Amino acid sequence: MSSTVLLTVIMLSVLGLFSAVILYFVAQKFRIIEDPRIDLVTEALPGVNCGGCGYSGCRALAEAIVSSTSFEGLYCPVGGAETMGKVAIILDRQPVAVEPKVAVLRCQGSPDNCVRTSFYDGATNCRVAHALYGGTTGCHYGCLGCGDCVIACKFDAMYMDPVTQLPVIIDEKCVSCGACVKACPRNLIELRKRNKKDRKIYVSCLNKDKGGPARKACKVACIGCGKCVKICPYDAITMVDNLAFIDSYKCKLCRKCAPECPTAAILEINFPVKEDKPAEPAEAVAN
């Protein structure tokens, strides 16, 4: 009995030792020499593999960063300046300052603002609904409300508001990875420059129709009147196809445009209430 156990132990030990020797030589022969900094950089990156940088995952970005000589086009939007600073220390390079961004939804088509003209009972998926028809309202530019963006968000930074039937972006959690931007078939979500205290001024509409039809479809649609373009002292607002767009990099947050907008399509968010104009309709809608 005891000899059987002994024999087994010896046999396995010899077999193990033999295999280990073979494996050692094979490992020496087929050794892959990898830059050790790739592992270090990967560790410094957030490790969520969201794809926000444009690479398939954090390791792919790390490989790209290490193999490149500069930070040109290589930036982790999730980790931001802090992470990129750490990476720069590892690689002994000068960090590049990239301004942080935040996602904003450019639609206010809640049932209050935008009358529902039909009912959709197909698959709950924005891309399906978008391919099928114009939507449940008269506006075929607006939010379809099936929540593809919320499903796409890996950072719990979005939820569907049951009252407005629109997605809401939580500024503190948004890392500007851009997953929601890609998920939206109507391109309603935009990555804009993140300002101090998360202050935002933007045209919350994508309706390219002329004034009449746009207004008929939605109370708070951009009607392309051009008032905001005229009043903007910094040339930050452009008008294309009856739709105003505020360039977040040119905008100085002077707040002159929002009160001009006759349909309250321009949103001012996280600003203190103005003294002279206490009842600001746009702020009531914001967040």
Added chain:
Amino acid sequence: MFKTFPQGGIHPPDNKLTVDKPIVVLPLPSQVTVPVSQHIGAPATPVVEKGEAVMTGQIIARAKGFVSANIHSPVSGKVNKIELVTDTTGYKQMAVMIDVEGDEWIETIDRTVTFVKEVAMTREQIIERCQLCGLAGMGGATFPTHIKLTVPAGKKCDLVIINGVECEPYLTSDHRLMLEKGPEVLTGTTIIMKALGVEKAIIGIEANKPDAINHLTVLSKDFKGVTVQPLKVKYPQGGEKQLIKACTGLEVPSGGLPLDVGVVVQNVGTAFAVYEAVQKNKPLIERVVTVTGKSVSNPGNFLVRIGTPVTRLIEAAGGMPDDTGKVVNGGPMMGKALAMTDVPVTKGTSGIILFPAEEAQRSEVMPCIRCGKCSSACAMGLEPYLLAAASERSMWEKAEKEKITDCMECGACSYTCPAKRPLLDYIRLGKTTVMRLARERITK
């Protein structure tokens, strides 16, 4: 002998409520809206201007390129405006709006009802006439007819199949056309045969239309090479590939066209339109539309001009019933629900169906129980549950490998699914995405 296709298929309730209703000519509306894109291919370019007086049959938008079709004015009157209007999908598209004044036809159109059997034109003349008259497939896909009549170099066509199946429940427009315009449809078939240089034609008709089978069988004795093939009732027999399989036993290869097996399939409505274009020089400006529904007071088959608002059709059928929950443009299986009824009739509108609310609503979606009913129902031999799951998860390579582009969107899978999963919704999404990706690969 009744034939059918072997694989898949379903038997939805027939509900052909308007079988006995003769085609009624609908009075002209006060205004028509004629979209410039009523066919597959490039939209036509408008050639009239605002305020211009137009006559019935005049070209108002010219085809742009080969895969496109001319659009003719369906009425006489004045062009009110040319602008973007909401079409049947809810998106905006360019359309010509015409205020109707009288009904003045251009002189070249032969408006007499005398039946002309002898085909005087040559092959090239027929194809050219079909192109000029803006013919597009009337079965619903609206593929420009002149392209289908042109056999590309290296391909050979030896059989024409005329699709008189009308396998969609409710619809009866093709059925009525066969009964009332039998000789014209058969002459149209002869013209199509001549254009393709073919000696043989089969008219496929399902067994639920015995009167049409008898009528055309008797009439076809006077037309050389034309025979009527009765078919067993099964959806989707009206699909090109299914009809070819049912009539001839030939199988169109995956990703191929009917011409690969030497067959061209045309709809009964198209055959009639070809007759009118070639023998009477009449462009495609009107069509038969079935307006039906279980609670509609006066359902029927109407001959309407293109561009007539759907609301006018519903009025003619006795108005919209109070319990209406969904208005479908086309058949109940493949048609699309309308977001609004203020849209025009186009070349591809075969029916308008008003469903009561309790019938129209989709049931709650439950998880897939892997019963395989969808795979048994699929006439193309696909696995709909797998294609839908792949599309839902954006697995486009997988969807392509599983031949998602072979799907003809008949909806048999969604119809048969006991868990009421929206299979076709996802498959359609996957199909368009895979096709787009394939196109991008080619252009790269």
